[in-house]
Amino acid sequence: MDWAESLVPKRPKLLVVDDQTVNIQALYQIFGADHEVFMATSGSQAIKVCLDKKPDLILLDVIMPEMDGIAVCEELQKNSDTRSIPVIFVTSQESPEEESRGLEVGAVDFISKPVNPAVVRARVRTHLTLKAQADALRVMASRDGLTGIPNRRYFDERLAAEWRSAKRGSQPLSLILIDVDHFKAYNDHYGHVEGDTCLRRVAKALKLSVGRGRDIVARYGGEEFVCLLPETDLAGAEEMAEKLRSAVADLEISHKSSPVGNTVTISLGVATIVPTSLTGPETLLVRTDELLYKAKESGRNQVVAQAI
């Protein structure tokens, strides 16, 4: 088994959608033993099952009354939770027009009815492998290689999305920029390998300190980290920043060449904004960076917070 195949779940989840139960049964016979098979007999039911069960792949009948396969595909494409689920159309009247229309709306493959067990198994396996590979690459592209926490790229995406959401709901959005104090001196004293270990431990402590579902901690670059707190006002963000500061202090990582103390410390800038059309995410980033600078200037190992 190669790397890509090993990423496929042991018992992949398949959703079979067909208005004729006899067709569903035929596919169940082929996949039931080594796949978890969900069934839907209409387009709207298929959408519900997708949202609920998050299948790894969908085998979708094209012609169905009420909501056909094309409409189901279009609906799945609209939602970021279902967009990446591969859809294979199962069709009885194959025509080039129908095939190109299906591919346009996001189908990855076509299979003719009545299905041939060996062909359908091989195609499903191929698309499950491709999906698993794409998922793994997506995760890898959003992680920082050294610390394993989300990287700047992922943070930028989340910031843009949370900005839009906060603007729509007129909710506060808070940002904390975090910088390890005198880290150059740490590297100079202990060496780069120890420096890397220190960054990993700091990242872990920060990550374990944030609790809410949409909060994220990411590596912003070098010895800088960032924490994004949706629907959080200044008081809440300041409290969180203080928690992060103590979490790192509590690690008690020896830093003999630090003018601040004997252990590794961090400085934090905190800003909160209720986004409007007149401002953009850069406003929040720039202001938070200025506040971090103030925290450094005022002696480090502290939090400086302000609402915009």
Ligand SMILES: Nc1nc2c(ncn2[C@@H]2O[C@H](COP(=O)(O)OP(=O)(O)OP(=O)(O)O)[C@@H](O)[C@H]2O)c(=O)[nH]1
């Ligand atoms: N070991 C290690 N060091 C890094 C990494 N990324 C950045 N650094 C180091 O972090 C240090 C940051 O130094 P400065 O920007 O001068 O900041 P500082 O020494 O922390 O000083 P202040 O921020 O003012 O307290 C540099 O020496 C970088 O080489 C990394 O991935 N691993």
